[in-house]
Amino acid sequence: MKRFKILKSLVIDSIRTTTHGSKKYHLWMAFLTFVMLIGMYCYSIQLKHGLSVTGMSDSVSWGLYISNFTFLVGVAAAAVILVMPTYILKDIDFKQAVLIGEGIAVSALIMCLAFVVADMGGPSVLWHMIPGIGVFNFPNSMLAWDVIALNGYLFINISIPFYILFKLYQGKKPNPKVYIPGALISVFWAVGIHLVTAFLYQGLQARPFWNNALLGPRFLASAFAAGPALIIIVLAIIRTYTAFKIEDKTLKKIALVVTVAAQINLIMLVSELFKEFYAPTHHSESAYYLFFGLHGKTALLPWIWSAISMNVLATIVLSIHKLRNNFKVLFFACALLFIAIWIEKGFGLIVPGFIPGSYGKIVEYTPTGIEIGVTLGIWAMGAFVFTILAKTAIKIETSEMRYKKLDY
């Protein structure tokens, strides 16, 4: 009974925390709400007229939604970079950041699920996918695996921080015996969600561009570069605008992880390019289309070349100690890397998988305004969820929000 009382008080305190704040905070939340409303309006148009309002077609049947989904799975998986050192290797430098990292994972996963739902032709029959009342094609379909992987990871990443914050809220110390097993599972699970998502594409013999053994490992490398890069940027913002102290040491350690992952990602890119262009076969046509264009169709060229140049530039900058340890340069490089990998996962991976089509026909893909509107709306929702989670977590961690302490 007492627990429910504490929980009730926690919910009330959290609501009070998230509805009060500075003018900047309110402006930020109002802006996100506005973008979300635009997204909902666009989605209502899509619901009414069907997916024909998007740029997708029978040739390119997945587009912006699935691209963002793929990218965000990587961002979610990257929380493991903070979880493992903190809970398992007991590295105190990461301790301050770990809850923020888990918050990013939760909001990224919510965005993933939203993108999948937005991509569905029949969202009203999605209950067919719920194990128990629907029919689940497990273990044959990788999509069925992915549903389990994503929801499981979401559960782990909600429950561990919730337990820790719930204890801290009462002024108690969280018991490591309770959360360490969960953290341990989450480490493997994080690698799992990203590999499973890669297998979703990798397992299709119909799409030679995806059907290669490097896809899974490369997903991991790029995820461990883009995810922590986002975490660095978010931590930098948090330490500028809130009382939450994050030490330089923490940022520098995460930057090292980003650097190594970005380097590995580049090596794998070189390996892929070598395979496609040294002895090109019929199966290299998608790569040719992506990097050089085919038969005068060149829609993806600006995307992929800007992604590659940003990627290379960011990796070089990060590899030089002097530059990496300069925070202004570090944040810039992280932003570059984040955008570069976002392009690489979307326009550089999902779209060219469908071009040229099964019989060599080239139909290009450009997202429509409605598609972009829904996408922005979902990103705003992710930012909204993260802001709420982070604000509550920070208030509890800085001991400002405590059970039966009403003086803030």
Place this chain on the structure above:
Amino acid sequence: MENKKWFSLNLSNRKKQSIISCGCEKTTENCNHNLVKDTEQKDGFEQVFDVKMNRRTAFKKLTASLLIGAGAVSTSCSVITDDDTKEKAQIDWEEQFKGNYKLMTDDEKNATVNRLVRSYELRTGKTISMSSKNAEEDVLFGYAFNISKCKGYMDCVSACVEENNQDRNSQMQYIRIHEMEDGKGLNFAEADDNYYHEVPAKGHFYLGTQCFHCDNPPCVEVCPVKATWKEDDGIVVIDYDWCVGCRYCMAACPYDGRRFNWSNPEIPEEEVNKEQHYLGNRLRKKGVMEKCTFCIQRSRKGKNPACVDACPTGARIFGNLLDPNSTIRWVLENKKVFRLKEDLGTEPKFWYFMD
């Protein structure tokens, strides 16, 4: 044969199993589902709650109460609802929460077919006939395409569209005829599948593609909800009402065999083919997959698919692969046949040959 690591189509000694199907895809010995369920009416959610009695009855009660609730809401919201509107709402509700066709008993299949026929009658005043005929024993359908004979008239394409009630707005077509230049072999990349000129064009030959009804279909493997499967007579079908529209099957198909309803399909009422099959040409809705079903509504009645009958040159041959006297078997045994992308191990039941 036994040690082969990959899948291969076997026509000579297909294992004959008299399986009492319970939908769990296991043989009778391994299946631990109770097979006495024919005695009971099962529908919707209950298909998966078929293990314990108490749970099932509990769920039945839950569904019944939901039904009453929905009925109450629909009547209380409108004072002037007539019986037809109520019946329509009732049908829509039951259709929304019905189960996967593949797992239905014959009675349930009949029930949903009757609901769909009645629903069409309520909406348009016209009567359709819809079949839920199952696959017959010792039948495995196959198809052969004579490249030498096809002249690119596209009569098959229009016959297919009319027969299978495809969306006229987006001009959806299951069949593609590729016009290829002589002397370049099977060069799909340079072929034209969207020509508007007199045929046969000089120096060209024609080749048609559609769903190949693979014996090892990748599209079936990837579907997260088992909304598409291979029937016992080899036809790969889709339950349009169970499909969630994720389009994973579309990405998995190496032959461009599948089509998606990007918007609400529209067919003028007078053009609707009213001889329908649940797994075949019945009307679809937006957001679901569809494709060639070898005209299941015709082939299960012993007729040829519409494209075969419409072809003026006799380039298309259809028949039972398990019948040693069928034309298709004669073609396979006497012509040099080949299939597309055979290295993928999909084992299409669609062969090409030349005279």
